Amino acid sequence: MKQKVSAxxxxxxLQGSLSLLMFFMAWGIWWSFFQIWLTTRLGFSGTQVGTIYTFNSAITLVLMFVYGSIQDHLGLKRNLLLVITVLEMLLGPFFTWIYAPLLHTNFLVGALLGSLYLSFAFLAASPTFEALAERMGRRFGYEYGKARAWGSFGYAIAALCAGYLFTISPYIVFWLSSGFSVITFIILITGSRTKQSTIDKFENQAEEAKEAQKPSFKEILQVFKLPELWKLTIFIIFSGSFYTVFDQQMFPEFFTRFFATQASGDTAYGILNSIEVFLEAIMMALVPAMMKKIGVRRTLLIGVTVMFVRIGLCGIVTNPLGISIVKLLHAPETAIFALAMFRYLTLHFDTRLSATMYMVVGQIAGQVGQIIFSTPLGTLHDKIGYQSTFLIISAIVICAAIYAFVILKKDDQDVNGQPLEID
Known part of the structure; x- marks a missing residue:
């Protein structure tokens, strides 16, 4: 047993935390304003924005399984992430000279090409970075939640900066994303050259022995035959998928409408988004202790309840201060879904398949939900407005919460992965 040292x-x-920090800065500085850019700068309707998000989700859906299976085979190797990061460096040129012009000249071709690029470079990359950091945490003795908190911290810094820079020119944030990706690439290269003596000092031999037995492609495909997988998938489709449908596709423009000018609304949203993600970073560090105290199952149920309350209140509250306070509930909700779902999977399933399982349940299921809901809810928003649409989404989430109460396993039931330490 390796002696524990300060994180x-x-x-x-440090490697896992820094790579997550820089990746989420590169992603957050443009993704936090993507919907506002599409609606207020490029002038697209809710239906058109829904179409773009549907294309994003459809391509990411397939790609996540590919990325997950590749990373499970690679183990701790960073080859896949290095290729992804090279693609991320191209975001500034792509948005400036290809994506925006093509969306105006041929919308469907532009949406499809943009979704291909965004899925390969960012949307399917996020869980791949997270899966590697989680695997490194089990292998080298650090708590994944504490490393993931740095990702939220990076996103918060980026969103705060974007709130000011976006009002000057959206293209500044796109090019900054490319710059942050260069730093991410350097961190990954440095981490891949760790000395063997350092590895020996920190490595958990039991986890190393388990990881040494690489899952075959047949074993990875067997994942899709597990009934429990599909039960969890249904839960995420009707809950976790609303992170993008509600929080990215609808909320940004909805919030900025409360302000006299678009510029003041954009700045206020950037500040609010950054405060929320700063709180999310704090929650990322607290949720692991929460899971040890009350269990993984109860933590997940609390998370989906917070989601129902938050989205529902956005359909009722009618002033910017109230909406801002409600938005902050997103912090505990995101931390719980990101960490508790990962821990649920490593508790009840084979940890060798953690990347694939997380892709399928934590991410691909969400993409399926976005494919199902993005365009219809975008059209519904065009017809009945944001707040009535939010109440409908909230009703769907409460049904998912009831379903989760029935299907989620207790923490001491069918423990086929890493047992939970209880305080």
Whole structure:
């Protein structure tokens, strides 16, 4: 058993944290304003924006399984992430000279090409970065939630900066994203050259032995035959998928409408978004302790309840201060879904398949939900407005919460992965 040391003295914790920090900065600085850019700068309707998000989700859906299976085979190797990061460096040129012009000249071709690029470079990359950091945490003795908190911190910094820079020119944030991706690439290269003596000092031999037995492609495909997988998939489709449908596709423009000018609304949204993600970073560090105290199943149920309350209140509250307070509930909700779902999977399923399982349940299911809901809810918003649409989404989420109460396993039931430590 390796002696525990301070997280900041663990080079693997530093590698995982820094790579997540820079990736989420590169993603958050443009993604947090993507919907506002499409609606207020490019002038697209709710239906058109829904179409773009549907294309994004459809391509990401397939790609996540590919990325997950590749990363499970690679184990701790960063080859896949290095290729992804090279693609991320191209975001500034792509948005400036290809994506925006093509959306105006041929919308469907532009939406399809843009979705191909965004899925390969960012949307399917996020869970791949997270899966590698989680695997490194089990292998080299650090808590994944603490490393993931740095990702939220990076997103918060980026969103805050974007709130000011976006009002000057959206293209500034696109090019900054490319710059942050260069730094991410350097961090990944540096981390891949860790000395063997350092690996020996921190490596958990039991986890190393387990990881050494690489899952075959047949074993990865067997995942799709597990009934429990499909039960969880249905839960995420009707809950976790609303992170993009509600929070990215609808909420940004809805919030900025409360302000006298678009510029003041954009700045206020950037500040609010950054405060929320700063709180999310804090919650990322607290949720692991929460799971040890009350269990993974109860933590997940609390998360979906917070989602129902938050989206429902957005359909009722009619002033910017109230909406801002409600938005902050997104912090505990996101942390719970990101960490508790991952821990649920590593508790009840084979940890060798953690990347694939997380892609299928934590991410691909969400993409399926976005394909189902993005365009219809975008059209519904065009017809009945944002707040009535939010109440409908909230009703769907409460049904998902009831379903989760029935299907989620207790923490001591069918423990086929890493057992939960209880305080």
């Amino acid at each position: 900041f003295k663990n080079p693997f914790y």
